Amino acid sequence: IFEYNGSALVAMVGKNCFAIASDRRLGVQLQTIATDFQRIYKIHEKIFIGLSGLATDAQTLYQRLVFRHKLYQLREERNMKPETFASLVSAILYEKRFGPYFCQPVIAGLGDDNKPFICTMDSIGAKELAKDFVVAGTASESLYGACEAMFKPDMEAEELFETISQALLSSVDRDCLSGWGGHVYVVTPTEVTERILKGRMD
Amino acid sequence: MSRRYDSRTTIFSPEGRLYQVEYAMEAIGNAGTAIGILSNDGVVLVGEKKVTSKLLQTSTSTEKMYKIDDHVSCAVAGIMSDANILINTARVQAQRYTYAYQEPMPVEQLVQSLCDTKQGYTQFGGLRPFGVSFLFGGWDKNYGFQLYMSDPSGNYGGWKAAAIGANNQAAQSMLKQDYKDDITREEAVQLALKVLSKTMDSTSLTSDKLELAEVFLSAGKVKYQVLSPESLSKLLVSIGLTQPAAEVT
Numbered sequence: 001i002f003e004y005n006g007s008a009l010v011a012m013v014g015k016n017c018f019a020i021a022s023d024r025r026l027g028v029q030l031q032t033i034a035t036d037f038q039r040i041y042k043i044h045e046k047i048f049i050g051l052s053g054l055a056t057d058a059q060t061l062y063q064r065l066v067f068r069h070k071l072y073q074l075r076e077e078r079n080m081k082p083e084t085f086a087s088l089v090s091a092i093l094y095e096k097r098f099g100p101y102f103c104q105p106v107i108a109g110l111g112d113d114n115k116p117f118i119c120t121m122d123s124i125g126a127k128e129l130a131k132d133f134v135v136a137g138t139a140s141e142s143l144y145g146a147c148e149a150m151f152k153p154d155m156e157a158e159e160l161f162e163t164i165s166q167a168l169l170s171s172v173d174r175d176c177l178s179g180w181g182g183h184v185y186v187v188t189p190t191e192v193t194e195r196i197l198k199g200r201m202d
Numbered sequence: 203m204s205r206r207y208d209s210r211t212t213i214f215s216p217e218g219r220l221y222q223v224e225y226a227m228e229a230i231g232n233a234g235t236a237i238g239i240l241s242n243d244g245v246v247l248v249g250e251k252k253v254t255s256k257l258l259q260t261s262t263s264t265e266k267m268y269k270i271d272d273h274v275s276c277a278v279a280g281i282m283s284d285a286n287i288l289i290n291t292a293r294v295q296a297q298r299y300t301y302a303y304q305e306p307m308p309v310e311q312l313v314q315s316l317c318d319t320k321q322g323y324t325q326f327g328g329l330r331p332f333g334v335s336f337l338f339g340g341w342d343k344n345y346g347f348q349l350y351m352s353d354p355s356g357n358y359g360g361w362k363a364a365a366i367g368a369n370n371q372a373a374q375s376m377l378k379q380d381y382k383d384d385i386t387r388e389e390a391v392q393l394a395l396k397v398l399s400k401t402m403d404s405t406s407l408t409s410d411k412l413e414l415a416e417v418f419l420s421a422g423k424v425k426y427q428v429l430s431p432e433s434l435s436k437l438l439v440s441i442g443l444t445q446p447a448a449e450v451t
Contacts, residue, residue, distance in 0.1 A: 063301050064301065066300070067300070070297055074269055074270075074293050075293075
């Protein structure tokens with residue numbers, strides 16, 4: 001079921017910044033039906049979540065997260081910290097332990113002191129915190145290899161963008177279910193840059 | 203005076219009145235005034251803060267103005283604990299709508315659903331009504347900017363200008379005289395502050411006794427802004443309602 005729609009997600013940590021990238025293909029098994037599908041969503045200025053796996057579950061899960069986050073913002077009058085948000089996602093996924101959402105989220109954010117935070121989890125909420133990069137989706141095995149090879153700690157925003165883009169594009173080329181370009185967000189304490197990548201359109 | 207009919211909310215009096223609901227409205231008449239004015243480019247909500255002790259811990263949270271959703275906010279008059287419950291209910295209702303329909307809840311529907319909750323407490327359950335009146339200000343794409351007033355009975359109405367809380371009759375009649383249909387947001391702010399200064403008990407207006415919030419469109423998105431005490435002081439001075447600090451010896 002995880003391979004029904006196809007997806008590729010990766011997030012990397014840099015020096016006081018992070019980058020999160022996804023592919024843009026939406027397919028129904030072997031047929032591509034959209035080439036501009038959005039997998040990465042903004043929760044607030046400093047937290048982004050990418051959702052891989054079954055597209056319908058990804059969308060519904062995102063809507064539920066917006067619901068919970070907005071209420072949090074209204075009641076606490078402040079934005080959620082990334083660690084808190086990750087715990088929230090984990091709890092929501094575990095609620096459906098015996099009938100799960102077929103999604104693997106990748107969460108990336110800047111904490112209060114602008115320290116980058118990334119994590120991923122499986123579809124029932126097991127958190128995996130990492131200091132360097134996290135990957136998810138049908139292309140995850142290729143992504144692991146590419147990131148491991150290309151990653152260096154403490155990269156600046158521009159270099160981080162180049163690295164994550166190369167890792168993403170080379171991995172999705174090896175995976176038939178993901179591709180059709182890339183969508184990269186690079187987030188620093190002062191700005192968010194969103195870029196579309198043109199790769200092999202297949 | 204038909205005291206037998208007081209204690210149960212769910213019973214009509216022989217004259218056809220619901221005493222508990224009326225007593226709830228009395229409770230609100232002792233609370234700080236709140237005024238709302240609808241203008242062609244926004245809604246202005248002003249509230250009088252009753253609790254102004256120096257010992258009160260000042261934090262960023264407000265006493266009278268609350269945000270319900272990105273496009274709707276409200277001013278409160280009455281029992282604050284009751285208000286908190288209702289505000290929470292309103293927030294959850296707004297989010298549920300957005301979750302189901304993926305668009306912001308129309309303002310009137312939000313007011314209606316909250317008033318349905320309030321009405322429930324006047325008809326069944328044996329619980330007392332909420333002792334709160336609200337002024338809701340918001341924007342939606344069907345009707346633009348709107349102002350609604352609701353009271354403990356669960357009644358609500360759409361208004362161009364309204365007042366709740368202490369001296370609301372006097373405030374309402376002043377608003378009726380001075381309101382013009384094509385009022386702008388700046389003029390609405392000035393009118394609201396002037397009317398409030400006349401109905402307030404204290405002799406002069408200072409920014410720590412007031413809260414002012416505006417709902418307006420900025421770059422196509424609805425913004426809700428509570429004025430900081432500094433900007434509020436400057437505004438009061440410019441309208442001439444307070445003496446500038448430098449002049450006071």
